[in-house]
Amino acid sequence: MKSKPGKVLIIGSGIGGLSSAIILAKLGFDVTVLEKNRQPGGLTRSYTRDGIECAVGIHYLGSLGRNQVLRKFFDYLGVTDSIPVSRMGQDGVIDRYLFDAPETHPPRFDLPEGFDAYEENLQQAFPDERARIEIIVAAIRKTAGQLHALDLLYATESDFSLLDQSQPYGEVLDTLGCSPGLRSVLAIPSSWIGVPLADCPAYYHNMALASYVSSSWRLQQSGSDMVDVLVDRLLELGGKVITGAEISEILVDSRVVNGVQLTSGECLAGSHVIAAVHPQVVLQMLPEGAVKPSYRNRITKLQNTHSIFSVHARIDADTHAEIPYNIFKIETDEAGNVPDLKYYQIRESEKKGVNLLSILTSGKDDAWAPWNDTRSGCRGDDYREAKAQHAMQLIREAEQLFGSFKGLKMLDAYTPLTIRDWVNSPEGSAYGVLRSSSQTLATAILNRTAVKGLYLAGQNVMAPGVIGTIMGSFSSVKLILGADEFRKTIRL
Numbered sequence: 001m002k003s004k005p006g007k008v009l010i011i012g013s014g015i016g017g018l019s020s021a022i023i024l025a026k027l028g029f030d031v032t033v034l035e036k037n038r039q040p041g042g043l044t045r046s047y048t049r050d051g052i053e054c055a056v057g058i059h060y061l062g063s064l065g066r067n068q069v070l071r072k073f074f075d076y077l078g079v080t081d082s083i084p085v086s087r088m089g090q091d092g093v094i095d096r097y098l099f100d101a102p103e104t105h106p107p108r109f110d111l112p113e114g115f116d117a118y119e120e121n122l123q124q125a126f127p128d129e130r131a132r133i134e135i136i137v138a139a140i141r142k143t144a145g146q147l148h149a150l151d152l153l154y155a156t157e158s159d160f161s162l163l164d165q166s167q168p169y170g171e172v173l174d175t176l177g178c179s180p181g182l183r184s185v186l187a188i189p190s191s192w193i194g195v196p197l198a199d200c201p202a203y204y205h206n207m208a209l210a211s212y213v214s215s216s217w218r219l220q221q222s223g224s225d226m227v228d229v230l231v232d233r234l235l236e237l238g239g240k241v242i243t244g245a246e247i248s249e250i251l252v253d254s255r256v257v258n259g260v261q262l263t264s265g266e267c268l269a270g271s272h273v274i275a276a277v278h279p280q281v282v283l284q285m286l287p288e289g290a291v292k293p294s295y296r297n298r299i300t301k302l303q304n305t306h307s308i309f310s311v312h313a314r315i316d317a318d319t320h321a322e323i324p325y326n327i328f329k330i331e332t333d334e335a336g337n338v339p340d341l342k343y344y345q346i347r348e349s350e351k352k353g354v355n356l357l358s359i360l361t362s363g364k365d366d367a368w369a370p371w372n373d374t375r376s377g378c379r380g381d382d383y384r385e386a387k388a389q390h391a392m393q394l395i396r397e398a399e400q401l402f403g404s405f406k407g408l409k410m411l412d413a414y415t416p417l418t419i420r421d422w423v424n425s426p427e428g429s430a431y432g433v434l435r436s437s438s439q440t441l442a443t444a445i446l447n448r449t450a451v452k453g454l455y456l457a458g459q460n461v462m463a464p465g466v467i468g469t470i471m472g473s474f475s476s477v478k479l480i481l482g483a484d485e486f487r488k489t490i491r492l
C-alpha cells in the first residue's frame with residue numbers, strides 16, 4: 001500500500017466492524033461505519049430493563065492478562081484502560097459444570113485459571129485417565145502458545161496450517177479412548193463456539209478452551225459502555241459512525257467495488273467496503289453477476305451455528321448473592337456428548353438490593369417458527385405468552401439449583417427471532433458460520449471475496465467470540481495491506 005489510503009465504508013458496528021474501523025483509522029484511512037440499528041454495537045451492546053443492564057453477546061472475556069491475545073488487541077486499539085474488567089477465578093473457579101449422570105460423571109467439575117490447575121482438576125476428577133489427560137493438556141498448552149504469539153496472523157502459511165489440526169475433536173478423544181465423563185467436560189469449550197464436539201476441529205476447541213483458561217474476565221460496566229468506548233476511540237482517530245443506515249446494496253462495477261446504497265436510496269462512494277456482517281447477508285447485497293455462481297453457491301450452502309434463548313430476571317440481592325463464576329448445567333448422553341446445556345450467571349445489578357439472573361440455552365428454533373414472518377416488536381400477544389412461558393420454565397428449573405427466587409421479576413427474554421432481527425443473522429445464528437471440520441474448506445479465507453475492494457470481517461471470517469472476531473478484523477486488514485506491509489506496520 002504505497003499510495004494514500006482511500007475511503008473505507010464498513011457495514012455493521014458490532015465488535016468486528018468497530019475494531020476493523022479503529023485499526024484502519026490508526027493507519028490513516030478515512031473510515032465510516034454504517035449501522036442499520038439506531039444504536040451501534042450489535043451483539044456487544046447490552047440493553048436496559050427496569051434500569052438494569054442486560055448483556056447479550058458478552059458474558060465474559062478470555063485472555064486479557066499481560067502478554068495474552070485479547071490484551072494485545074485491546075492495547076493496539078487503545079482501549080485497555082477505558083474498559084474496566086475484573087479477573088475471574090480468584091477462588092479457583094471460572095466455570096462450574098454440573099452433571100446429573102452419577103454412573104458416568106462426577107457431580108461437578110470446576111474450570112480454574114491456569115493450565116497446571118486445569119490439569120490437576122482433570123486428574124482429580126478422572127484419576128484412571130492420567131496418561132490421556134497429559135496428552136490432552138499438552139495440546140491445549142501448545143495452542144495457547146500459538147494463540148498468544150498470534151501465529152494465526154504472523155506465521156507464514158508453511159509454518160502454520162489450520163488444516164493440519166482440523167480433525168474433529170470428538171475423533172481425537174475416541175482415539176485416546178476417553179471415558180464419557182471426561183468427554184463431556186471437554187465438550188463444553190466447543191459449545192462456546194456453537195460446534196458439536198463430534199465435528200469441532202481440534203484447533204478451534206483448544207483455542208476456545210485456552211483463551212479462557214489463560215485468564216477470564218468480567219466487564220465491570222455494561223456491554224453498551226464498552227461500545228461507547230470503542231466508538232469514542234474511533235471518533236478520536238477521525239473515523240465516523242452513522243446509525244440508522246441500513247445497506248441494501250454493495251455497488252460493484254466490473255467486479256470492482258465502488259460504494260454502497262442505503263435502503264433510503266442514498267449512495268456512498270468508497271474504494272474499499274468491509275462487510276462486518278454474515279456472508280449470506282453480504283451475498284444478498286451483491287448485484288447479480290458480481291460474483292461467480294460457484295462463489296454464490298459456496299456461501300449459500302454454508303451451515304450456521306444454532307441460536308440462543310435467553311432470560312434476564314431480577315432477584316433479591318440479600319438472598320441471592322453474586323456468584324463470581326459461571327454455572328453450566330449440562331445434559332449428556334451415554335457416550336458423553338452434550339446435546340444441550342443451560343448457562344447461569346448471578347451478578348450485581350445497577351440497582352441496590354437487586355441482583356441480575358441471566359440464563360442462556362440453545363434456541364429451539366422450531367418453537368418460534370410460527371412467528372418467522374414477523375418483525376421484532378410486532379409479533380403479537382401469543383408470541384409474548386409463549387416466550388414468557390418458556391422463560392418461566394427455565395427459571396423454575398434454575399430454582400432447583402439456587403433455591404426459590406425471592407423478589408423474582410422477569411425483565412426480558414429473547415428468542416432466535418430477536419437475534420435474527422437485531423443483527424441480521426440468518427435464523428438468529430448466535431456464532432455465525434459453523435466452524436466445523438466438515439466445513440473446513442468451505443469456510444477457509446472467508447474474508448477474501450471475488451470482488452476487488454470488498455472484504456468481509458466480523459465473527460464469520462475466523463472465529464466467533466470477542467477474540468475470534470477481533471482476530472478476524474486484523475486478518476482482513478492484513479488482506480488490504482498485504483502480508484509484508486501488515487508485518488511491518490502492525491506490531492501487536
Ligand SMILES: Cc1cc2nc3c(=O)[nH]c(=O)nc-3n(C[C@H](O)[C@H](O)[C@H](O)COP(=O)(O)OP(=O)(O)OC[C@H]3O[C@@H](n4cnc5c(N)ncnc54)[C@H](O)[C@@H]3O)c2cc1C
Nearest residue numbers: 012014015016036042043057059060247423458459465466
Ligand atoms: C447470546 C450470546 C452470548 C455470547 N457470549 C459471549 C461471551 O460471553 N464472550 C464472547 O467473547 N463472545 C460471546 N458471544 C459471541 C460474540 O458476541 C460475537 O462473536 C461477536 O459479538 C460478533 O460480533 P460481530 O461484529 O461479528 O457481529 P454483530 O455484533 O452481529 O454485528 C453485526 C452488525 O451489523 C449490523 N448490520 C447487519 N446488517 C446490516 C445492514 N444491511 N446494514 C447496516 N448494518 C447491518 C447489525 O445490526 C450489527 O450491529 C456471544 C454471542 C451470543 C449471541
